[in-house]
Structures are given as structure tokens and as C-alpha cells.
Amino acid sequence: xxxxxxxxxxxxxxxxxxxxxxxxxxxxxxxxxxxxxxxxxxxxxxxxxxxxxxxxxxxxxxxxxxxxxxxxxxxxxxxxxxxxxxxxxxxxxxxxxxxxxxxxxxxxxxxxxxxxxxxxxxxxxxxxxxxxxxxxxxxxxxxxxxxxxxxxxxxxxxxxxxxxxxxxxxxxxxxxxxxxxxxxxxxxxxxxxxxxxxxxxxxxxxxxxxxxxxxxxxxxxxxxxxxxxxxxxxxxxxxxxxxxxxxxxxxxxxxxxxxxxxxxxxxxxxxxxxxxxxxxxxxxxxxxxxxxxxxxxxxxxxxxxxxxxxxxxxxxxxxxxxxxx
Amino acid sequence: xxxxxxxxxxxxxxxxxxxxxxxxxxxxxxxxxxxxxxxxxxxxxxxxxxxxxxxxxxxxxxxxxxxxxxxxxxxxxxxxxxxxxxxxxxxxxxxxxxxxxxxxxxxxxxxxxxxxxxxxxxxxxxxxxxxxxxxxxxxxxxxxxxxxxxxxxxxxxxxxxxxxxxxxxxxxxxxxxxxxxxxxxxxxxxxxxxxxxxxxxxxxxxxxxxxxxxxxxxxxxxxxxxxxxxxxxxxxxxxxxxxxxxxxxxxxxxxxxxxxxxxxxxxxxxxxxxxxxxxxxxxxxxxxxxxxxxxxxxxxxxxxxxxxxxxxxxxxxxxxxxxxxxxxxxxxxxxxxxxxxxxxxxxxxxxxxxxxxxxx
Ligand SMILES: Cc1ncc(C[n+]2csc(CCOP(=O)(O)OP(=O)(O)O)c2C)c(N)n1
Ligand SMILES: [Mg+2]
Numbered sequence: 049x050x051x052x053x054x055x056x057x058x059x060x061x062x063x064x065x066x067x068x069x070x071x072x073x074x075x076x077x078x079x080x081x082x083x084x085x086x087x088x089x090x091x092x093x094x095x096x097x098x099x100x101x102x103x104x105x106x107x108x109x110x111x112x113x114x115x116x117x118x119x120x121x122x123x124x125x126x127x128x129x130x131x132x133x134x135x136x137x138x139x140x141x142x143x144x145x146x147x148x149x150x151x152x153x154x155x156x157x158x159x160x161x162x163x164x165x166x167x168x169x170x171x172x173x174x175x176x177x178x179x180x181x182x183x184x185x186x187x188x189x190x191x192x193x194x195x196x197x198x199x200x201x202x203x204x205x206x207x208x209x210x211x212x213x214x215x216x217x218x219x220x221x222x223x224x225x226x227x228x229x230x231x232x233x234x235x236x237x238x239x240x241x242x243x244x245x246x247x248x249x250x251x252x253x254x255x256x257x258x259x260x261x262x263x264x265x266x267x268x269x270x271x272x273x274x275x276x277x278x279x280x281x282x283x284x285x286x287x288x289x290x291x292x293x294x295x296x297x298x299x300x301x302x303x304x305x306x307x308x309x310x311x312x313x314x315x316x317x318x319x320x321x322x323x324x325x326x327x328x329x330x331x332x333x334x335x336x337x338x339x340x341x342x343x344x345x346x347x348x349x350x351x352x353x354x355x356x357x358x359x360x361x362x363x364x365x366x367x368x369x370x371x372x373x
Numbered sequence: 374x375x376x377x378x379x380x381x382x383x384x385x386x387x388x389x390x391x392x393x394x395x396x397x398x399x400x401x402x403x404x405x406x407x408x409x410x411x412x413x414x415x416x417x418x419x420x421x422x423x424x425x426x427x428x429x430x431x432x433x434x435x436x437x438x439x440x441x442x443x444x445x446x447x448x449x450x451x452x453x454x455x456x457x458x459x460x461x462x463x464x465x466x467x468x469x470x471x472x473x474x475x476x477x478x479x480x481x482x483x484x485x486x487x488x489x490x491x492x493x494x495x496x497x498x499x500x501x502x503x504x505x506x507x508x509x510x511x512x513x514x515x516x517x518x519x520x521x522x523x524x525x526x527x528x529x530x531x532x533x534x535x536x537x538x539x540x541x542x543x544x545x546x547x548x549x550x551x552x553x554x555x556x557x558x559x560x561x562x563x564x565x566x567x568x569x570x571x572x573x574x575x576x577x578x579x580x581x582x583x584x585x586x587x588x589x590x591x592x593x594x595x596x597x598x599x600x601x602x603x604x605x606x607x608x609x610x611x612x613x614x615x616x617x618x619x620x621x622x623x624x625x626x627x628x629x630x631x632x633x634x635x636x637x638x639x640x641x642x643x644x645x646x647x648x649x650x651x652x653x654x655x656x657x658x659x660x661x662x663x664x665x666x667x668x669x670x671x672x673x674x675x676x677x678x679x680x681x682x683x684x685x686x687x688x689x690x691x692x693x694x695x696x697x698x699x700x701x702x703x704x705x706x707x708x709x710x711x712x713x714x715x716x717x718x719x720x721x722x723x724x725x726x727x728x729x730x731x732x733x
Contacts, residue, residue: 077539077570077573078571078572078573080572080573081572081645081646082571082573082645082646083645085571085640085641103573103577105539105573105577105578105579106509106539106540106543106570106573106578107542107543107544109543109544110542110544133507134508136508137510137543172438172439172489173639174439174467174489174507175507176507176508177507313719313723314719343705343708343709343720343723343726343727344709344712344719344720345705345708345711345712345720346708346712348705349489349490349491349703349708350438350439350488350489351438351488351489351490351702351703352489352703352704352707352708353489355704355705355727355730355731356705356708
């Protein structure tokens with residue numbers, strides 16, 4: 049076992065799958081010689097050669113389209129979009145094409161593409177780098193959307209994503225890249241897609257989060273503990289499809305729920321999850337299910353990021369509201 | 374007709390007026406600039422070089438945020454801009470802050486832009502420009518629109534837009550030029566080819582021998598210019614502007630240049646993808662050195678004059694940083710207020726929440 053940051057765990061997963069399957073290909077802007085702007089692909093070109101790990105010209109639309117084509121030719125492409133805010137450039141390739149290949153061909157073709165991209169607030173990027181756009185992806189049937197919250201899951205989920213025979217959008221929160229290390233096995237292992245994790249057991253309230261908000265929720269749970277409130281924390285890990293079994297089991301246990309997302313409040317993952325909860329478990333609820341989310345503006349200009357982003361205090365406050373309802 | 378697949382070798386000759394020793398090599402193309410104008414051009418290049426040095430230092434001290442260094446590209450940036458009039462409209466990329474400043478954007482606002490404060494994007498009346506575009510290529514399609522609008526309104530002005538060598542690979546690059554071409558819109562499309570898109574070298578961006586020849590595909594003139602030669606850049610842009618306002622349509626200008634610094638100040642390490650020899654080779658062609666030699670030979674420039682510009686730049690930068698420091702901090706409630714002309718009810722409610730939060 050080695051101590052790894054999330055970015056190292058991601059590189060490790062890519063290396064594992066490049067070794068395991070000669071059809072795996074990694075490409076995108078600056079991923080070759082430069083090893084990616086965050087060094088996620090550091091050393092991979094040197095190890096696996098330019099045919100399998102390579103720079104593309106600067107065009108997201110063609111990165112997506114070429115991935116579809118390579119998948120048709122039997123490859124297992126793992127393209128990178130340098131920052132997920134640039135996804136608008138490649139929306140047709142993703143939602144108009146990639147997500148529909150299996151469906152359109154009546155199940156005779158598939159597109160085992162994993163698109164990786166950094167996103168997420170708290171690192172003071174310029175505009176259109178940090179936006180949480182997982183809701184946009186989750187609205188597209190045919191895609192799976194994965195967001196790891198820690199190094200261990202990052203490796204296991206990425207390996208699963210690459211091996212999955214359907215397209216996966218794999219989103220990496222920039223703030224988590226190097227914020228902490230943990231034990232990550234050097235050997236290969238998978239973390240199942242579509243399965244949430246109970247990160248902390250509790251009995252009074254359930255906090256459901258994903259990405260960087262998992263850490264914030266765990267911190268909130270510790271705060272709540274000081275006031276004798278026992279919070280359960282669930283990490284969705286895959287935001288589409290959502291693991292309702294794990295969610296509902298917890299809801300039935302605590303009867304009180306706060307859903308946390310870094311994305312804006314309007315539409316989004318939390319809104320969807322809350323509908324599912326109230327449709328399926330209303331009689332178990334002691335209070336309305338509440339949301340902690342960013343306000344409904346475009347992602348904050350960097351000077352106001354800290355106030356704009358939800359944090360553990362917001363979660364504690366909401367949890368208390370739900371408890372005192 | 375010969376039917377082969379041998380292809381066309383489009384070779385575009387590079388326009389140069391001053392060689393690297395500051396000697397005129399192309400009398401015919403020498404633009405008609407007064408002594409005062411020549412000195413002003415030098416003033417701007419020296420000033421901008423200092424601004425770049427100070428910005429990098431301020432960024433390292435944590436006093437500036439997002440910053441894309443400009444040293445090496447002064448002739449490309451300021452030579453194109455010098456051919457413009459106040460009423461012309463600039464659609465810049467993230468590295469094109471100098472053009473905005475010389476178009477009238479107050480320095481303290483450029484610093485606020487860097488710090489991620491929206492006041493940096495609140496351009497004063499009469500500064501005809503958009504704030505720097507982050508999405509590579511988007512400005513090219515918008516330039517077609519601004520230019521077409523100018524034409525429909527009968528204005529005698531142009532829209533000028535900038536991207537880099539990497540930017541020429543985006544679909545928007547072709548689409549924007551093609552639209553402007555179809556409507557003979559008064560647009561100038563500039564590609565500052567600094568030979569790298571972050572780490573990706575120009576040769577990996579396209580098989581085309583030049584970027585200027587991409588104009589051929591949309592049926593407009595394209596020209597490759599020595600981007601370290603401010604007079605050549607100026608002359609080409611001046612001509613493109615004349616064509617544009619005469620109703621002859623857009624032009625593509627590729628300037629051959631180099632960025633001395635890292636891609637941005639956010640952790641890029643050029644030694645991973647560039648050699649020292651390459652750096653020195655380009656620094657040998659430095660636009661300031663070359664133009665200084667030319668002006669000195671004409672008796673128009675001296676060390677004393679240069680030092681005056683440097684001192685003035687340093688003082689103004691210091692004052693602008695102070696102004697930026699003193700500008701009211703941005704609030705989330707300000708962001709909410711800027712989302713729509715009339716706030717919808719969800720935002721009205723959220724505005725109250727954040728006002729309350731921010732009053733504590
Ligand atoms: C649509 C889009 N894709 C990717 C990026 C990330 N990115 C920022 S600058 C850059 C390289 C641009 O190179 P070039 O066009 O040559 O301009 P230069 O920075 O060299 O001036 C990349 C890939 C972006 N900002 N927008
Ligand atoms: Mg470039």
C-alpha cells in the first residue's frame with residue numbers, strides 16, 4: 049500500500065488500465081509530453097508511447113468525436129477535457145452522439161469511452177474552469193456520471209469506468225487533487241459504479257453529498273457530534289445513476305435528510321434526489337428534505353468564491369433546521 | 374487538366390520590414406508614421422514590458438490572480454492595436470490585456486480582472502471591447518457579428534479579434550472567419566503564433582505550413598507577418614483595416630512570435646516542453662531591441678527617454694495597484710444582482726440570505 053493523493057491515484061488507475069488492455073488510449077490537450085496541466089498523465093507517454101498517450105490539436109469537439117470513432121473501431125478511449133467548463137464545446141459529441149450510440153444502433157454498437165475532466169471551486173481559476181456541470185450530464189440518458197471524493201475511490205472508480213461498456217463522464221474535483229493522501233493499494237481493484245458509500249454511520253440525520261462536499265459533510269458531522277447530534281454521511285460517488293438503495297436505507301433509519309451539492313440550487317442532482325426520496329419514503333420523513341447548494345448565479349468570480357461555495361457551517365445550520373423542524 | 378493527389382504546397386511569404394538589427398529590409402512596405410507616432414509605439418512597448426514584469430512579480434507576491442505573460446509578444450499585440458481607431462472594437466483572448474489598456478481600459482481595472490473582481494470587466498464608456506475571452510475561439514465567431522453589425526449600421530469601423538496558434542484548431546476559428554467572409558464584414562482576425570499552445574508545439578497543431586493559409590479555405594486574404602517586427606505588424610493591420618472599411622471584407626493576419634514566460638502564472642513550467650536554445654533564438658529577435666535600434670539610428674530614442682518611460686510605468690502601476698486595493702470588495706449579493714435585468718423570485722430570496730451573511 050502506498051500513500052497517494054487523488055491525482056496520483058488517478059495516474060495509477062490510468063497506468064493500470066493502459067497496461068491491462070492494449071485498446072485503452074489516453075489523449076487530449078497537453079496530456080502527452082507535459083503530462084497534463086495537473087500532471088494526471090505524468091510519465092504515461094514515456095511509458096506507453098505516443099500511439100497510446102498523445103496530445104491532440106486544440107479542439108474539444110473533435111476530441112469527443114474522435115473518441116466516438118475510436119470506440120467504433122474497438123478501442124477504449126479515455127480522453128481528457130482540460131477543464132470541464134469547456135464541455136460546451138463538445139456537447140454534441142457527448143450528448144448528441146456518444147450517449148446515443150448503443151440506443152441508436154439498437155444495441156449493436158457501444159461506446160466504451162471515459163471522459164475525464166477537472167472541475168470544482170476553491171482554487172481561484174478564471175471563468176469557466178470550476179463550474180459544477182454534473183447536472184447537465186446527468187440529464188442525458190445513456191451516460192454514467194462519476195465523481196470521486198478521495199484517492200482510494202478515485203482509482204477504483206476510474207478503473208471501473210474504463211472497463212464499463214457504456215460511456216462514463218468522470219469528474220475530478222480540483223480542490224481534492226492534492227488536498228490529502230490516503231492508503232491506496234498498488235494492485236488493481238475496482239469500486240463499483242452506481243454504488244454509494246456510507247462514510248460515517250449515524251442515527252439522527254443523513255447528510256448526502258459527493259465530490260468535495262463529502263469532506264465538508266464529514267466535518268459538519270463532527271461539529272454536530274459535539275452537540276450530541278449523530279449524523280450519517282453518504283457519498284454518492286456516482287451521481288447518475290444514483291444508488292437509491294443505500295440512500296433510502298439511511299433515510300428510513302434517520303428520517304431526516306440534507307442533500308449537499310457544490311452546484312447551484314436550481315435543477316441539479318440534489319433536486320432530483322429529493323424527488324426520489326419523497327416519492328419513495330415520505331412516510332419515513334420527520335421533516336422536509338433540505339438542500340445546501342450554491343446560489344443561482346453563474347459560478348462566482350474568484351474573489352467571491354469562498355462565500356459563494358457551500359461549506360460545513362452551511363451544512364451544520366441546515367442539519368439543525370431539519371432536526372428542529 | 375492534370376489529375377493527381379499531390380496536393381497544393383501553399384507557401385506564404387513572411388512580411389518583414391525591420392530585420393533583427395533594426396535595419397529596413399523592405400522600403401516599399403514601410404508604413405507612413407510620423408516621428409511622434411514612432412516614439413509613441415516604442416513608448417507603449419517599453420511600458421508594456423514593464424507592466425508584464427511587474428504583473429509577474431505581483432502575482433508571485435499573491436497580489437494578482439490569473440495572469441498570462443505577454444513579454445515577447447509586444448510587437449504583435451501593440452503593432453496590431455496601433456493601426457486601430459478608438460471606435461474599433463476589440464474581442465481579445467486572455468493574453469490580450471495590453472491592447473485593452475491602450476484602448477483605454479484603466480490599469481486598476483485590468484488588475485481587478487486578474488483578481489477575479491467583476492469590476493475589471495465593467496469597461497468605461499468609449500472603451501469598445503469585450504473582456505478577455507477564456508473559451509478559445511468564441512471571440513472569433515462573435516467578431517463576425519460585431520463586424521456585420523457595424524457594416525449594417527454604416528459605421529466606418531472594424532472589429533478585431535485575437536487568438537493563438539492553438540486557437541486555429543477550434544471549429545469556431547473557421548466558422549467565425551467564414552461568416553465574416555460571406556458577409557464581407559469589416560473584421561480583422563489575428564493569430565499570434567507564439568509556437569506553443571501551452572505545451573503543444575505549433576507543428577502538432579496542424580499539417581498546414583502556415584496558419585495564414587487557412588484564410589484560403591474561406592476565400593479571404595491571409596498574411597504571415599514577422600511578429601517581432603512592430604512596423605510589419607502595423608503595416609499589415611493598417612492595410613487590413615483599410616480593406617475592411619472599404620467593404621472588401623475580412624483579413625487573417627498570422628504574426629510569428631514567442632512568449633518568453635510561462636503560459637500563465639498558475640504552475641506552467643516551460644522547461645518541460647521548450648529548449649533553452651529555442652528561448653535564446655527568439656530573444657535574439659526581441660521586438661523592443663530591434664525597434665530601439667531603428668529609432669536610435671534615426672535619432673528618435675535614447676536611454677534617457679527609455680528610463681523616463683520605465684519610471685512612469687512603475688509609478689502608474691503602483692498607483693493602479695493601490696486603486697485596486699481600495700476598490701470595494703466584491704460580494705455574492707453583487708453577483709446575484711447582476712444575473713438578470715429584473716431579479717426573479719428565487720434570486721430575490723437568495724439575495725436576502727447573502728446580504729444577511731455578508732453583513733456579519
Ligand atoms: C475551449 C478551450 N479549450 C481549452 C482551453 C485551455 N487552454 C487555455 S490556453 C490554451 C492554449 C492556447 O494556445 P494558443 O491558442 O496558442 O494561445 P497562447 O496561449 O499561446 O497565446 C488552452 C488549451 C480553453 N481556455 N478554452
Ligand atoms: Mg500559442
